[in-house]
Amino acid sequence: MERRILTKADIDKVRGTEGFPQGSDEDIIELSNAPYYTACPNPFIGEFVKENGVPYDETSDSYRCEPFAADVSEGKKDPVYNAHSYHTKVPYKAIMRYILHYTKPGDVVFDGFCGTGMTAVAAQMCGSSDHSLEFEMTGEFESKQWGTRKSIISDLSPAATYISAVYNQPVDVQIFERAFLKMSARADKECAWMYMTKDETGAEHHVNYTVWSDVFICPHCGKEVVFWDAAVDKETGSVKDKFLCPSCNAEITKKSCERAVKSFLDDYIGEIVNTTKQVPVLIAYQNGRQECYKSPDKTDLELIDKIEALKIPYWVPTDRMPVGGESRRNDKYGITHAHHFFTKRNLYCLAVLWDEITNSEESDNVKIALKSIVTGVMQGVSKLQRFRLNSGFPNMILSGTLYVGSMIREWNVLDWIQGKYKSIRKLKDKIYDFDMSTLISTNSLTSMSGLDDNTVDYIFTDPPFGGNLNYSELSFMWESWLRVVTNNEEEAIVNPEQNKYLPEYQQLMTSCFSEYYRVLKPNHWMTVEFHNSKNAVWNAIQEALARAGFIIADVRTLDKKQSSFKQITSGAAVKQDLVISAYKPTSSFLKNFTVKAGTDEAAWEFVRQHLSNLPVVVDSDNDGKIDILAERQAFLLFDRMVSYHIMRGYAVPLDSAEFYKGLDERFLKRDGMYFLPDQVNEYDMARSTMEVENIQFSLFVSDEKSAIGWLYQQLDENSGNGRMTYAELQPKFMKELQAVDKREKMPELLEILEENFLKDDDGKWYIPDLTKSGDLAKLREKNLLKEFQTYLESKGKLKVFRSEAIRAGFSKLWKDKDYAAIVAVAERLPEQTIQEDPNLLMYYDISLSRV
Incomplete structure (x- = not known):
């Protein structure tokens, strides 16, 4: 494509697209x-x-690919990855592994939640001639075709797509260098005097940073207390929870004190602003090669007063922070507008730099690269930069928040842009041979009207998950300078400030996944990275995928090595991301399934096409041991079949016993997994030279479902203990039994055994042969439905119940097309019970749409 000039007429054509930004x-x-x-x-x-x-x-489409069935681990310490900060990123080297597996050179890759554009970077790096990537290739990848993939990426956030352009568009580095030197020279000329101090001899030195401290009011004597002076141990650098007021010697804490307030006329908004009072307490300056420290003296304070009195003659953003729990968390401290996040000195310097870029006559891609130097340091030189004595960390921003600490470090902007220029220059040196094979768009994924049906070869995506991060709020600092702001109406997020909760989030994600489904070619793949520790969000994502039409074929882990702040500090945080492999069924399958819907053959049609899309032999650890794939096991094949029918509004033609019996009649079984005839030879050949990985995972018992799973583990003839008596099982069971949800009616161990297992003549319990367990399954279902009937006949909220009985009852009501009864019972259950159980959520949501 040739270079274009974006015109107002072009913009008018797309103005009605969902997610059109504010600007x-x-x-x-x-x-x-x-x-x-x-x-x-x-x-x-x-x-x-x-x-x-x-x-x-x-x-004519000959595409055939199994899901990428290997766990991936990639570090983030890479000059390309680290060039510009963002709230979340997936290392591009990790994404390359997926792209190389699923695509060939020239294929079109799509990511509608692009963030910083790492999917596009990965697509282009597959064709890069730079051999210093140190990309660790296994034998599997040696046969893959190296070469550039085309990519289309989009995001709701203008900050995200702008950073994506930084990462994916090369520049003439010589022109870029000249433009930067001109920009930095002007900033030095206008602002260098602001970052100077004198030592005790009167010699002037360059200031590296200044530390500012909050000032509190003692609740006992009403005198001011400088936090730095009273609470910081200057020897160890530790901060005391309790400290003494220097005036009255009373023991106080931050919570017991009010903050001192400073009032001033804000020329930009024409209002008197009351802000938390902060005073400079420490200056770090450069004396030759040595960094020295001093307390601010009279000259330093006079310099600061002089700067504070200046009127900045250039444009700066003065936007009110948007509505949001994160974006307005600092209102109580007087930080209410975008320019309040900077000291006057740093704001002035940033304004000079931005003015130089705005008035530059350089090309668009050079100006974008120059802006990235400024936006790249913006958070680091803002009041988000905390200070802790002797910490050793130059950057102490809490990622994912807009938290302003009681002590901040005001870095020298002139220094930071030099470092950021080197980072951006390294990035541009790395991508010098990118051939502009990426197209970037700023809009909501709910509306990709420019993309026709069945046009994309592969999708890799890392969506926002629940309320982990408030992206539009966190991006506002950048977007206020870019002057184009996120339209968050279609932002897929859990955020009470936007009146979006889990149902709204799931609805938006369903719309997004539906667009992914529409544009992806049939029989092709989508990889979804998932990071969230909440079961309810995980279930919402799975249901959104199923509603859109995708079928999940595999779930693996992706370890990004470097943890986020929340991962480090939260014991409940997930340390590794999950990676979901899902495919879009072929058109011929959909046609056949629709014709046969509701019949036994439709169920087997589904199983056949699902098995054909699953990997045959997987050795994820490269240790010569074959993995047991849950997707090929009976229970998960049954779940996938049931889910597919219900999501499309069809009756489920088989119960579990009939399904399990039919599996053995129609498919070949190896090591508890089912295969198609044309797959089993490959597995048998691998099986003859490799061991089967039999890992007995630790499984705590917290409800009836996990109790059954634990018993299957214990009684398994291969990986467990085999047949066991009740006396042998009961002590082990009690040891593993965890705190059961008070709403859950937990059956006794003996009752669970009688309903789910068989007992031999020696009194030992064992796992039933699924081909002969029809009577047992029917007996269990009868008992569960009897229990469920008591729930139907009762009134009011259900406070204690058996979840298994609810599942069996919903399945029966679905077959009877009694959707109103499903909704009625569901609304008597605790909301958490529905949201955290994928099967109950599926029945409830679909039934709700039919009442």
Whole structure:
């Protein structure tokens, strides 16, 4: 595609697209680099696909690929990855592994939650001639085709798509260097005097940083207490929880004190602002090669007063922070507008730099690179930068928050832009041979109108998950300078400030996944990275995928090595991300399934196509041991079959006993897994030279379902203890039994055994042969339905119940098409019970739409 000038007429064509950002046409045009990057919905997507994509035709499409069935571990310490900060990122080297597995050179890759554009970086790096990547390739990847993949990436956030452009668009580095030197020279000329101090001899020195401390009011004597002076141990650097007031010697804490307040006329907003009083307490300056420290003296304070009295002659953003728990967390401290996050000195310096870029005559991609130097240091030189004596960490921002500490470090902007220039320069040196094969769009994934059906070869995506991060609020600092702001109406997030809770989040994610489903070619794959420790969000994601039409084929882990702040500090946080492999069924399967829907053959049609999309032999640890794949086991095949029918509104034709019996009649079984005839030879050959990995995972018992799973582990002839008596099981069971939810009616161990297992003549319990357990399954179902009937006949909220009985009852009501009864019972259950159980949630949501 040739270079374009984005016009107002182009913008008018896409103005009605969901997620169109907030900003003037002029500012959108100023930020864009058309046609490859637009700070609005990209009007050139259709043209890009037409030039680069291959139309889909099922009759001639020979694509066949198993899911990438290996856990991935990649570090984040990479000059490309670290060039510009963002709230979350997936290392591009990790994504390369998926792209190399699922695609070939020239294929079109899509990511509608692109963040910083790492998917596009990975797609282009597959064709990079830079051999210093140190990409560890296993034997599996040696046979893959190296070469650039085309990519389309989009995001609701203008900050995200702008950073994506930084990462994916090369520049002439010589022109970039000259432009930076000119920009930094102007900043030095106008601002260097602001970062100077004198030592005891009167010699001037360059200031590296200044530490500012909050001032509190003693609740006993009413005198001011400088937090640095009273609470910080200067020897160890530790901060005391309790400290003494220097005036009255009373023991006080931060919580017992009010903050001292400073009032001033804010020229930018024309209002008197009351802000937390902070005073400079420490200056670090450079004396030759040595960093020295001093307390601010009279000259330093006079310099600060002089700077405070200045009126900045350049534009700075003065936007009110948007509504939100994170974005307005600092209102109580007087930090209410975008410019309040900076000291006057640093704000002035940033304004000079931005003015130089804005008025530059350089090309769009050079100006974007220059802006990335400024936005790249923006958080680091803001009041978000905490200070802790002797910490050894130059950057102490709490990622994922807008937290302002009681002590902040005001770094020298002139120094930080030098370091950031080197980082961006390294990035641009790495991507010098990128061929502009990425198209970037700013819009909501709920509306990808520029992309036709069945045009994308592969999708890798890392969506926002629940309320982990408030992206639009966290991005506002950057976007206020870029002058193009997120339209958060379609932001997929759990955020009470936006009146979005789990149902709204799930609905938005369903809309997003539906667009993914629409544009992906049939029989092709989507990889979804998931990071959230809440079961309810995990279930919402799985249901959203199923509602959109995708079928999950595999779940693995991705270890990004470097933990986030929340991962480090939260004991409940998930340390590794889950990676979901899901596929879009072929058109011929959908047609056949629709014709046969509700019949036994439809169920087996589903199983056949699902097995065909599962990996046959997996050695995820490369230790010569074959993994047992849960997706090929009977219980999960049954769950997938049931879910697929219910999500499409069809009756489930088989109960579990009939299904398990039919599996053995129609498919080949090896090591508890089921295979198609054309797959079993491959497995048998591998089995003849490799061991089967039999790992007995630790499973705590916390409800009836986990109790049954634990018993299966114990009684398994291969990986467990085999047949056991009640006397042998009971002590082990009690040891593993954890605190049971008070709402859960937990059956006794003997009752669980009688309903789910068989006992031999020696009194030992064993796992029933699934091909002969029809009577047992029916007996169990009868008992559960009897229990469920008592729930139907009772009134009021159900406070104690058996979840297994609820599941059996919902299944029966679904077969009877009694959707109203499902809804009625569900609404008597605690909301948490429904949200955290994928089966109950599925029955409830679909039934609710039919009442």
